Amino acid sequence: MLDIDGLTLELPATARPLLSDVSLRVRMGEVVGLVGESGSGKSTTAKAALGMLPEGGVTTGAVRVEGTDALALRGEKLRAHRARTVAMVHQDPRAALNPVRRVGDFLTERLALAGVTDRRAARARAVELLDTVGLPDPARRVRQHPHELSGGMLQRVVIAGALAAEPRLLLADEATSALDVTTQAEILDLLRTLRAERETGMLFITHDLHLAAAYCDRVVVMYAGRVAEHQSARALFAAPRHPYTRGLLDCSPALGEEDAVIRPIPGRPPSLADSFPGCPFAARCPEAEPECETWTPVATPLEPDAVSGDEGGPGEEGGEASCRRLPESAPGPASASGSAPASVPVPGSASGAVSGAVSGSASGSASVTVPAEGSTR
């Protein structure tokens, strides 16, 4: 469905690219999680699938949706792509809906973009869509205004709108983050059902690595516009390979674990004004060595066996870790099969220095539970 291949995005007047050599794939019916701290480039990566780039952005690499180069689309083809092939659901449903227009109007507008222009047919379809997303009493809801619905109900309306054109790819950008936990669970369940029934591919953006590990087939961890780690959700959770991934997990260890301790990652993620001659995470990495500040590790794909624990697994392009400092005490599927990635350091090309202190603390030891499989790291 989605094939992002070596996407680099440069903006004028920034010290480093917003995205650097980002690659990921989403297959039919697959959910791929995109995780990372604020500013790591998750939303920009997802928007690229809509052919939507920041003003003045210059790209290299490719973004293909069902084989079509999304970045090359213009005019009517681009409008059709955004209206029919790909749909995005954001965190705040109230921002997506006009407060003075009825729910039914929002849906019929989306249906018109998808080619349903007959008013009567569109109204009937709007009610059907609300029924599909599990909104009770849909015939009454279409006549209501957004302020008459709860946040969870509104997110269902937004998802109904996203489904109006039966898109092949759904981009969920923190789509459940603002909801209470029970509503969040219902919306996640709804999205899971829809993708199973329609084989829709989904890119699921979240700050919550535990949620991504539980909900997604594969997880891509981003840091400073780069892919830090890319593994099957199960492998990533059982044996995170990048110190940044381990740091994210240690920020929110699973409750109930006797030795669970919250360990924040020291420092802040870099801004676009920061550039690095070496690894962008070096300044915050508990395992950094002096050479990490001058050499950029290069991601090397693991062998297919390394991720074979994932049903319908990611195949040869899954399972990347872009740090050559691998955990010695937590062998994952990769090292167990003798196929640990051999990332090759290359001289960094960006100018500037890594700022901040290198933390001396050891990587976390809190164990966490894999919701799907019950394995621990």
Ligand SMILES: Nc1ncnc2c1ncn2[C@@H]1O[C@H](COP(=O)(O)OP(=O)(O)OP(=O)(O)O)[C@@H](O)[C@H]1O
């Ligand atoms: N149109 C733009 N012009 C300039 N900078 C931008 C633009 N869009 C995003 N950025 C910057 O690019 C970086 C990545 O932004 P992006 O929204 O993709 O990150 P994110 O990981 O999705 O963050 P969050 O989790 O907060 O949504 C940030 O530093 C952001 O300020």
